[in-house]
Amino acid sequence: MHESLQKAVTKVLSPLVRLLLRHGVSHAEFANWAKQAYVTEASEHFGIKGKSPTVSRMAIMTGINRKEVKRIRELPSEVGTGVSKFNRAVRVVTGWLQDQEFQNDRGKPDVLRYGDPEDSFNQLVKRYGGDVPARAMLDELKRVGTVDHQEDKVTLQHAGYVPHQSESALLDIFALSATDLLTTLEHNLHKTDQRRLQMSVAYDDVTTEGREHFRKLSAKQGMALLKVLDKSLAGFDKGTTSSVTGEGSHRIGLGVYWIEDISSQDELAAASDKEDKPT
Structure with a gap:
């Protein structure tokens, strides 16, 4: 079993390692990140009767010594992963593509006006962007190259929220998409009687x-x-x-x-x- 698992995981890690090597991340640095992931997953998903496992139990499960487990658990939680911002930007662009109110006579995304609260871009963000201000959403879409903004006119450049000018935004999408796919694959291996679409x-x-x-x-x-x-x-x-x-x-x-x-x-x-x- 472990031999098959080793081959599968090594293959899955290949594209991730290519990414890390391109960004100059050493094996030692990646190993530290992996330890954090081990401790996080053990803490969140391998407790007993809904309770988080003890440090000793986590040390046994992960193979990481108790002192290191305790240190990792006391690290500050990560914030600002970009996932929430990504989701809201996707909603805004999707609304632009789907909602007839923001389309031209040919059913294509219209050029929208930005400025006053009643202007079309502001209304688009109000409808699909949650509590994100129109200015903040415009700045985000400009940052990643999704829109062009000239004077009071905003033009959609691509049929979807696909960052072209921001590596950090692309890494947010990489993390989200890869996690979604691997979560489904792991679920299907673990719960063969409740398989998800794959x-x-x-x-x-x-x-x-x-x-x-x-x-x-x-x-x-x-x-x-x-x-x-x-x-x-x-x-x-x-x-x-x-x-x-x-x-x-x-x-x-x-x-x-x-x-x-x-x-x-x-x-x-x-x-x-x-x-x-x-x-």
Whole structure:
């Protein structure tokens, strides 16, 4: 069992290690982060009868000595992960894409006016951004390259909240999306009788022409699917629709992502050409 687990986890860690190496993070620094994750997960999910485990029990479970467990548990909680800000920015952009009030005659996102409380961009943020001020939301969308702001006009640059000019925003999305996917995969391994939706389509010998065809098709169909799902789900979200009532407060959703191995033939060829060129 441990051999299979080791192979699976090593493979999962590969893209994470690439990210860490690009950012100059050493193995020792990553090991410290991993210890924090071990202690956090043990504390939050492996207690008995709803109670957090003792330091001694956590030391036994994690293999980290009691002194180190105690030190990690006393570290200040992390704040400002960007997840809340990300979620609200997504809601605003999605509302811009979906709500007819903020679209032009062709059903495309309209150029909105920003300034007075009654201006269209301000109203968009008021409707979909919760308690975030319009100025703060505009600054965030500008920071990541999602909108263009000229005088009193705001133009949507991309069909979704996809940061193009902020590495920190991209890392927020990386953390959120990777955690969501791994949480579902771990759940399906642990609770085989209550499996969550987990599907994908991939082939391993596709031509370059086929890759480009599928890239365009998947982008178009994926966006169409997410728009339908977003419209349906928003109707049950108390934070988005003020008239919604009912019990529970769940974070649920569905992710769509592109699959392509880093070792694709085109990338290998490009890397080879780069190595052959004189410097």
